[in-house]
Amino acid sequence: MQLPESQVAVLEAASADEATSVDALAEATDLPPETVTGAAFELEEEGLVTVEERVDETIELTEEGQEYADGELPEVKLYETALEAGADTDAVSMGQVIGGSGLEGDAVDIALSNYARKGYGSIDSGEITADPDADPAADAEASTLETLADDPDADSVDDDTLESLERRGLVEVVETTTREVTVTEQGVTELMAGVETAETVGQVTPELLTGGDWQDVEFADYNVEADAERFEGGNVHxxxxxxxxxxxxxxxxxxxxxxxxxxxxxxxxxxxxxxxxxxxxxxxxxxxxxxxxxxxxxxxxxxxxxxxxxxxxxxxxxxxxxxxxxxxxxxxxxxxxxxxxxxxxxxxxxxxxxxxxxxxxxxxxxxxxxxxxxxxxxxxxxxxxxxxxxxxxxxxxxxxxxxxxxxxxxxxxxxxxxxxxxxxxxxxxxxxxxxxxxxxxxxxxxxxxxxxxxxxxxxxxxxxxxxxxxxxxxxxxxxxxxxxxxxxxxxxxxxxxxxxxxxx
Known part of the structure; x- marks a missing residue:
């Protein structure tokens, strides 16, 4: 049986006893992962391998999320400054508290938008109050950021808190598609019988056309179902x-x-x-x-x-x-x-x-x-x-x-x-x-x-x-x-x- 060089390499590197990931096959064959993926799908069409897919989710802190995990959320910093200014007994001017907190730029907007939502106090007519019973140590978003910073695979993360952090742009839920290849019985039979490398051409060149060699070569199949990298272009808001x-x-x-x-x-x-x-x-x-x-x-x-x-x-x-x-x-x-x-x-x-x-x-x-x-x-x-x-x-x-x-x-x-x-x-x-x-x-x-x-x-x-x-x-x-x-x-x-x- 004759197969293109990439397919032969993948078939010989894969196993019939256990599934092998595309990344492992790429490392074993010294081929790019996308080439291995295309070859695997082509071998599957021939009945020589099976390709299984699974989607894994991982949680990653954004740069802003990592900054807050290492330090404090803006709303927590605003609350602590308000307490120091005595806002737990009497309303204090918001400008005074913001100035004392050291918050600047977007961090001010973020702190103000989450302060009342989390029950740290109230903001009204340019004045701020602080609830003396609020507990920043019990802030679910802050503790979740610290947990994820230490263990991105933590299982104890609350779904609602995770959704809130994702909406704030502090974490990203990254989906990764993992493909694993297993040699079928037919593939084992063909390997035992001997698989030869077929000379294939992936691109028509001027030399092939002018010399007439294009009539004698075997062209590689183009897989229109292969994954392509996704680009998010700019758009008018x-x-x-x-x-x-x-x-x-x-x-x-x-x-x-x-x-x-x-x-x-x-x-x-x-x-x-x-x-x-x-x-x-x-x-x-x-x-x-x-x-x-x-x-x-x-x-x-x-x-x-x-x-x-x-x-x-x-x-x-x-x-x-x-x-x-x-x-x-x-x-x-x-x-x-x-x-x-x-x-x-x-x-x-x-x-x-x-x-x-x-x-x-x-x-x-x-x-x-x-x-x-x-x-x-x-x-x-x-x-x-x-x-x-x-x-x-x-x-x-x-x-x-x-x-x-x-x-x-x-x-x-x-x-x-x-x-x-x-x-x-x-x-x-x-x-x-x-x-x-x-x-x-x-x-x-x-x-x-x-x-x-x-x-x-x-x-x-x-x-x-x-x-x-x-x-x-x-x-x-x-x-x-x-x-x-x-x-x-x-x-x-x-x-x-x-x-x-x-x-x-």
């Missing part, structure tokens, strides 16, 4: 794809896009919105201020004076203003924008592109930053769909109709509205949509008609209806995501992103 689609929809509805700085003065972010300077949302706990530079240099003097007047005295015969402190130095303070309405105030005032004549429609789909408590529907940064329409005699009906037309483009036709209060719009209402998986109502945006106290200082003499919608919440309604941390941020689920079919 589903959030970015949806953002681009939102832009296309709004442009199709006659809107123009706005652009502007991520870091801006409180004047543009809040003062121009008729937001009082002593409003709780404007404290340093709810915003991300800049250390350097701390203030903006240039603000339009006339506009600053008009905005200050609106805050102090109000606008119109019935306007009273806030009768609250107003400080230009406070207005010049720089911070990461908490909403993209700062772009709207820049454009409406005429400072960005010049005076805009009605009717006009503008939008932006940009990132904003808020010092929120992390949960399935809140992140420290997210994308806001900002928009406004300037025209005469606008009404709430116009605003609702715009939303119904917009969301219908994404297959969402059950929008609900609830009256709401904003310092800068009257009337105001929130938008809600039904989550396709849970059936719960999810808040997806805020909107209203800009107040006269906001528009008059900006020099706008007609109606303006405006809104701020959450792009991530739109994704939740479109795809059924229940936790936006699965698609955005340091804990995102890469497999979920790779396997989710984008809807158009």
């Amino acid at each position: 589903i959030l970015r794809q949806t953002a681009e689609r939102v832009k296309d929809v709004l442009v199709g509805m006659g809107f123009q896009e706005m652009e502007g700085p991520h870091v801006d003065a409180d004047f543009w972010i809040n003062d121009c919105l008729f937001m009082p300077q002593d409003h709780p949302a404007r404290t340093h706990w709810d915003r991300f201020a800049l250390e350097e530079p701390t203030h903006i240099d240039d603000l339009p003097e006339g506009l600053v004076a008009d905005v200050e007047r609106a805050h102090r005295e109000g606008v119109g015969a019935d306007g009273e203003g806030y009768h609250s402190p107003w400080d230009e130095d406070f207005a010049r303070a720089l911070a990461l924008r908490g909403h993209t309405t700062s772009l709207s105030t820049r454009y409406l005032s005429g400072e960005e592109i010049g005076e805009i004549e009605p009717p006009a429609r503008y939008f932006s789909v940009e990132k904003v930053y808020r010092n929120d408590t992390l949960d399935p529907t809140h992140l420290l940064e997210f994308f806001q769909i900002e928009g406004w329409v300037m025209a005469e005699d606008l009404s709430v009906r116009d605003l609702m109709g715009t939303f119904e037309e917009f969301y219908a483009q994404f297959g969402i036709e059950d929008i609900q509205f609830k009256p709401h209060y904003n310092p800068y719009t009257e009337p105001s209402f929130e938008l809600f949509g039904t989550h396709p998986t849970t059936g719960e109502l999810v808040e997806i945006g805020n909107s209203g008609i800009f107040r006269e106290e906001m528009l008059e200082p900006l020099g706008v003499e007609c109606d303006v209806m405006a809104w701020g919608l959450a792009l991530e919440r739109l994704l939740m309604l479109m795809y059924g995501f229940e936790d936006i941390r699965d698609i955005h941020g340091t804990l995102c689920d890469l497999e979920l992103l790779r396997n989710t079919e984008v809807t158009y």
Whole structure:
């Protein structure tokens, strides 16, 4: 019997008494494992060997997981620092505890997102408390990391804890396919009768073609079922794809896009919105201020004076203003924008592109930053769909109709509205949509008609209806995501992103 050289080597190296792994055969024959695998499958088709497969799972710590196994989980470090600061008796400022913990960058987000979940305490309005009865030594995730660091094959690992660690990217469950080869009775018979090496050619060359030798040689079979290495190519993130689609929809509805700085003065972010300077949302706990530079240099003097007047005295015969402190130095303070309405105030005032004549429609789909408590529907940064329409005699009906037309483009036709209060719009209402998986109502945006106290200082003499919608919440309604941390941020689920079919 004649066989290709690789098949002869594998058949002679394999045993009829016990199964031999592909790796062992590769070492014995000095052939690559993939060549041995192909030869084994070809021999199996001839009935000369059997190939058995089994899938083994091994648990490996990621680089981040190994770091925490050697040290501490961020949430444990945050808890221990909170205890040292006395947060077990009275609430302590979150900035103080984070600064004392030494946590930086992504570790801060990770610590905050897991702190309350594990019962270490609570985080609310920029303050943190610590439960004195919490026991970091009993942290299942921490102890499991230590166990796996010492013994990757440990059998005592809890499945739920392992799933949580895998979701956090601290461990990887690696599946390995092991193939073992055993010589059959027919294979033994052929070996005893004698197996010769057949001259086979695996590739057609110019020499074979020009010399005519291709007619006399035996070509090796090409195994189309052989395993191939898997490559995960890059792809546009589903959030970015949806953002681009939102832009296309709004442009199709006659809107123009706005652009502007991520870091801006409180004047543009809040003062121009008729937001009082002593409003709780404007404290340093709810915003991300800049250390350097701390203030903006240039603000339009006339506009600053008009905005200050609106805050102090109000606008119109019935306007009273806030009768609250107003400080230009406070207005010049720089911070990461908490909403993209700062772009709207820049454009409406005429400072960005010049005076805009009605009717006009503008939008932006940009990132904003808020010092929120992390949960399935809140992140420290997210994308806001900002928009406004300037025209005469606008009404709430116009605003609702715009939303119904917009969301219908994404297959969402059950929008609900609830009256709401904003310092800068009257009337105001929130938008809600039904989550396709849970059936719960999810808040997806805020909107209203800009107040006269906001528009008059900006020099706008007609109606303006405006809104701020959450792009991530739109994704939740479109795809059924229940936790936006699965698609955005340091804990995102890469497999979920790779396997989710984008809807158009």
